[in-house]
Amino acid sequence: MTAAAARVLVDGLSCSTVSVFDRGLGYGDGLFETIRFAHGKAPLWSRHMQRLADSGARLRLPVPDAALLLREALVAAAGLDHAVVRITLTRGIGERGYAPPATPQPTRVVAAFDAPAMGGDAYANGIRVRWCDTRLAQQPLLAGMKHLNRLEQVLARAEWSDATVAEGLLCDTAGDVISATMANLFAVIDGVLVTPALERCGVAGVARAEVLAIRPEANVVRLRPGELARAAEVFLTSSVRGILPVQAVGNTVYVPGPVSRALQQHWRGLGFPMEQA
Known part of the structure; x- marks a missing residue:
C-alpha cells in the first residue's frame, strides 16, 4: 500500500x-x-x-x-x-x-x-549488511526513544542503492556499534548472546526488549566492530520484520545459528506469520 x-x-x-x-x-x-x-x-x-x-x-x-x-x-x-x-x-x-x-x-x-511478508530467503539464509559511514551523535537525553528526528538514519540509508544489501550498521561517534538503520542488533560472541548498550544513543526497540526478556542471560555491552567480526551468529530484531539472520557484514560471512532460529520460532509462537526457516 x-x-x-x-x-x-x-x-x-x-x-x-x-x-x-x-x-x-x-x-x-x-x-x-x-x-x-x-x-x-x-x-x-x-x-x-x-x-x-x-x-x-x-x-x-x-x-x-x-x-x-x-x-x-x-x-x-x-x-x-x-x-x-x-x-x-x-x-x-x-x-x-x-x-x-x-x-x-x-x-x-x-x-x-x-505489512511486509515475514518469510523467504531473507529469513532462511539471512541478509547482507554493510557498514555505514554516518555516525550517531551521543545524546543521553534522547537515547532509547523513537522520536521524530530520524535524519541520521536518512543520511545513513542514502549511502547505498545496491538492492542486494538489505541494511546498514551504524556506530556512534566513539566508534561503538549501536544498531542497524531500522533494527537492533544481536550477536553470539564466545558463546554469549550480546546486544549493544543504548544509554548514549540509538532506539531501544520493542523486539529487542522482547528478546532481552526471554533471554535473561543476554548481556548488554559496549560492542566494537572488531568484536562483531568474531561472532558465531549475528541477527537483527525489528517489531515490523521480526528476527532477521545476517549472512554477511561487508566481507565477513556468518551462518544463521541456533539462537536466531529459536527466536524465529518464538516469533511464530507470539502470533506473527513467519514461514518456516
Whole structure:
C-alpha cells in the first residue's frame, strides 16, 4: 500500500493532513511507534505502549490513553490481515520558537499500511549488511526513544542503492556499534548472546526488549566492530520484520545459528506469520 492509499486518522478523524504550524513538522517535536498487527492482534502492543508512555514522560509530552490508540489502530487497519500501524504523536500546534506550549494539545496520527511478508530467503539464509559511514551523535537525553528526528538514519540509508544489501550498521561517534538503520542488533560472541548498550544513543526497540526478556542471560555491552567480526551468529530484531539472520557484514560471512532460529520460532509462537526457516 502506498502512502497515498494508506488509511489515516488524525485526532480520530479520517484525514491525511496536519497543520503547517504543528511542532512535529517544525521541530520534530514528537514520538512514533510502528506496530505490526496480524489478524487484528498486535503481540507486542504492551511493549509499544510502555515505550511510548516512558518516552512521553521524558519529553513532558502527554500521551493518549492506550485503549483509545488501540481502537483507532483497529479502525485504520480494518480489512488488512497483516498490517503495520504507525502511531505518530506530536506536541501539536504552537507559537513560533522552540519554547514548548505550557499546555500542549498533542496531535495524534494513526496510519495503517500493508505489512511486509515475514518469510523467504531473507529469513532462511539471512541478509547482507554493510557498514555505514554516518555516525550517531551521543545524546543521553534522547537515547532509547523513537522520536521524530530520524535524519541520521536518512543520511545513513542514502549511502547505498545496491538492492542486494538489505541494511546498514551504524556506530556512534566513539566508534561503538549501536544498531542497524531500522533494527537492533544481536550477536553470539564466545558463546554469549550480546546486544549493544543504548544509554548514549540509538532506539531501544520493542523486539529487542522482547528478546532481552526471554533471554535473561543476554548481556548488554559496549560492542566494537572488531568484536562483531568474531561472532558465531549475528541477527537483527525489528517489531515490523521480526528476527532477521545476517549472512554477511561487508566481507565477513556468518551462518544463521541456533539462537536466531529459536527466536524465529518464538516469533511464530507470539502470533506473527513467519514461514518456516
